[in-house]
Every structure is written in C-alpha cells, then in structure tokens.
Amino acid sequence: MKLIVRADDYGYTKTHNDGTIEAIENGIVTAVDIMFDTPGTIDGLERIKDYPWISIGWHSHFWGAPILDPSLIPSMVNEEGKFKFRKDQKLKAECVYDEVYAECKAQMELCIKYLGKVPDVATIQDNGTEFERARKQICEEYGIVYNFFSKPDYEGNLIEAREEYKDLNIYMPNQPATVYKVCYSDEYSKRSEYSPVNYYTQDQGDLLSKEITLTAWHPGYLDYYVMSESRLGEARVTDVKALCSEELKCWIVDKKVELINTRDALYNTNEYQNHLRSIQSDLLIK
Incomplete structure (x- = not known):
C-alpha cells in the first residue's frame, strides 16, 4: 500500500508551523495543505521551500x-x-x-x-x-x-474522483467522522482516547486493502491564536508526537507501506522515496 500523510492547516501561525515542520523532519508527513489567510502563511511558504520532497495543497x-x-x-x-x-x-x-x-x-x-x-x-x-x-x-x-481522490461523505456515500483520476485509485478515508470526533467531546476522558497511532496500527480505516491512501492530520504546536480559533486544541500536538513515533514507523516498515507525496501519486514519480534514500532512512521501501 502507498500512503500519503498530509498535514493540514499549515500556515496557521509560526508556532503551529514549528510543529508541522517537526512532523516533516522527524516524522512521516509527505504533504501539506497550506492556508493563505492566516498569520503564519508567509512563514510557512518561506520555510517549506527547504523541503522540496513535500507536495503542497491549497487549504x-x-x-x-x-x-x-x-x-x-x-x-x-x-x-x-x-x-x-x-x-x-x-x-x-x-x-x-x-x-x-x-x-x-x-x-x-x-x-x-x-x-x-x-x-x-x-x-x-x-x-x-x-x-x-x-x-x-x-x-x-x-x-x-x-478532486483527484475518492472519499466517503458524512453519510457514507462515496464521492468519486474526477474521471481522469479515477484509475489512480487514490482513496481518502473519512477521518474527521471516525477519529477526530472524540476531540470535540466535553469529557476529557473521551478526548484522551484520540490516537492517530492506533488509527494506523489497528487499521481502523481499512487502509491496507487500498492501493493508495491519503490520510490527513493537523500536526502543529499551540499558541493563543490557534487555541482561541480551533476546537482541536491538544489534538494538534498529539498529531506531532504520533507522526514522529517509533511505533508508527515500525508499523510502516513491518507492513511494507510505501510513503509517497501527492505528486508521486499523480505522476508516478519517486520524490519522497528518493528523499528517504538520500537520508538513509529505515522507512525506505525495500
């Protein structure tokens, strides 16, 4: 299975960007979706130039x-x-x-x-x-x-990719409905159940049966602006930790998951794997 790991909300603030960059440098993030209307936009654009193996999406x-x-x-x-x-x-x-x-x-x-x-x-x-x-x-x-991937809507109906991209078989599971909902609970005990690592290692989204899967998280560090604007709160920091975790990296190696960026999926390139090869990463597909 090929896996795109997307970091959403890049550009939120400089502090939030710090967490995203952490998940790029020491984790498994292969793509970012950037916001162009938030305090950290220009900082995010300038910094992501140093990571050409990361594909860019428009939030x-x-x-x-x-x-x-x-x-x-x-x-x-x-x-x-x-x-x-x-x-x-x-x-x-x-x-x-x-x-x-x-x-x-x-x-x-x-x-x-x-x-x-x-x-x-x-x-x-x-x-x-x-x-x-x-x-x-x-x-x-x-x-x-x-619109290059297929995904279910909140009622479970499949929204298919545009005709020219259907043969790529890129699938995005409905994570907000299945994983992030616990973060919105008023009960802290419920929010503590949130685990991106378990989402992968327990294959909660049936990812291993797919050809190419796009999963989206929100890794970032928190400041006052982010805390006052977003309900996800500490889930963002949890995402940083999870996407950098050795347990998740071991799962990738054990299941022979091939990490790719979005351009790799669209154009059959090997940008992300070439990056892993250049840094002699254990995550390089063998």
Missing part, C-alpha cells in the same frame, strides 16, 4: 483574513473584515463570483511570490456555489490539479 476553508482589502470583497467578509465562514461554511453560498475569483487570484500570486509556484493540488466542493466555481476557475487557469 480550502478560508478561516482567517483576506489578502485583498475587505472593502473590495464585501460578500466574503464580516464586520471585522475577516472571512465570515469560520463557524458556518454554508455562508460561502452568499459570495459573489468576481470577489471570490479576485481573492483566490491574490492568494495564488502570494504563493508564487514566496514559494515560486502555485500549490500542486486542491479540493473543490461540487455544491454549485459561485464560491467553488471561482476556485475551480483559478485551479484551471493556474494548472492546479483538483
């Missing part, structure tokens, strides 16, 4: 503040000038196409300025909104691959 939540002047995109922001979707993603349906297009274009130009290129991939929600139509247009104009 789609829009939780922070726009790059453009809020007065130019009134349908997207609240009275504080921040994106209005932090607690209700359905509000994206109220957005005007031209405003979303302009903001997304500004985000891609920021990425080019600091990273030298646009993200490799993105996920577009097929919900008929002008918001997602504008994002799709940006992906097509900048050559960003989108």
Whole structure:
C-alpha cells in the first residue's frame, strides 16, 4: 500500500508551523495543505521551500483574513473584515463570483511570490456555489490539479474522483467522522482516547486493502491564536508526537507501506522515496 500523510492547516501561525515542520523532519508527513489567510502563511511558504520532497495543497476553508482589502470583497467578509465562514461554511453560498475569483487570484500570486509556484493540488466542493466555481476557475487557469481522490461523505456515500483520476485509485478515508470526533467531546476522558497511532496500527480505516491512501492530520504546536480559533486544541500536538513515533514507523516498515507525496501519486514519480534514500532512512521501501 502507498500512503500519503498530509498535514493540514499549515500556515496557521509560526508556532503551529514549528510543529508541522517537526512532523516533516522527524516524522512521516509527505504533504501539506497550506492556508493563505492566516498569520503564519508567509512563514510557512518561506520555510517549506527547504523541503522540496513535500507536495503542497491549497487549504480550502478560508478561516482567517483576506489578502485583498475587505472593502473590495464585501460578500466574503464580516464586520471585522475577516472571512465570515469560520463557524458556518454554508455562508460561502452568499459570495459573489468576481470577489471570490479576485481573492483566490491574490492568494495564488502570494504563493508564487514566496514559494515560486502555485500549490500542486486542491479540493473543490461540487455544491454549485459561485464560491467553488471561482476556485475551480483559478485551479484551471493556474494548472492546479483538483478532486483527484475518492472519499466517503458524512453519510457514507462515496464521492468519486474526477474521471481522469479515477484509475489512480487514490482513496481518502473519512477521518474527521471516525477519529477526530472524540476531540470535540466535553469529557476529557473521551478526548484522551484520540490516537492517530492506533488509527494506523489497528487499521481502523481499512487502509491496507487500498492501493493508495491519503490520510490527513493537523500536526502543529499551540499558541493563543490557534487555541482561541480551533476546537482541536491538544489534538494538534498529539498529531506531532504520533507522526514522529517509533511505533508508527515500525508499523510502516513491518507492513511494507510505501510513503509517497501527492505528486508521486499523480505522476508516478519517486520524490519522497528518493528523499528517504538520500537520508538513509529505515522507512525506505525495500
């Protein structure tokens, strides 16, 4: 089985980025999804250039503040000038196409300025909104691959990859519904049950039966901004520890799991394995 390990919320803050980088350098992270609207965006873009074997995704939540002047995109922001979707993603349906297009274009130009290129991939929600139509247009104009994996929705129905990527058989299990839900409990004893290591070693997502699996976590360290914005809290630090754990690395070796990045999956390259070879890692597939 080939495994992509994605770190979501990269770019949250510099402190959060520190945890993501820890999981890249000493763990098994092979891809990141970066946010372009949060305090750590530029720090994240500048630092990830040192890790060319990591593929880059465009994080789609829009939780922070726009790059453009809020007065130019009134349908997207609240009275504080921040994106209005932090607690209700359905509000994206109220957005005007031209405003979303302009903001997304500004985000891609920021990425080019600091990273030298646009993200490799993105996920577009097929919900008929002008918001997602504008994002799709940006992906097509900048050559960003989108909707390349299949996954179940929250009702268990399979959302299939775009036709041109179905033969790749990239599968993403519905981890938020099966793993992260314990982090939202008011009972600390429930939250303490959260274990990314067990998710893999007990094969809770039936990963070993798949050709290529994409799993997503949120490894990062905490500061006041992250703690005040996110319900995941300490789960982020747990993710750093888990993705760096020797137990998980031993499972990868024992099960002959081949770690790859997203570009490897799309283009049949060996970037991540070549990186493991260059550092003489025991995780290199034999």
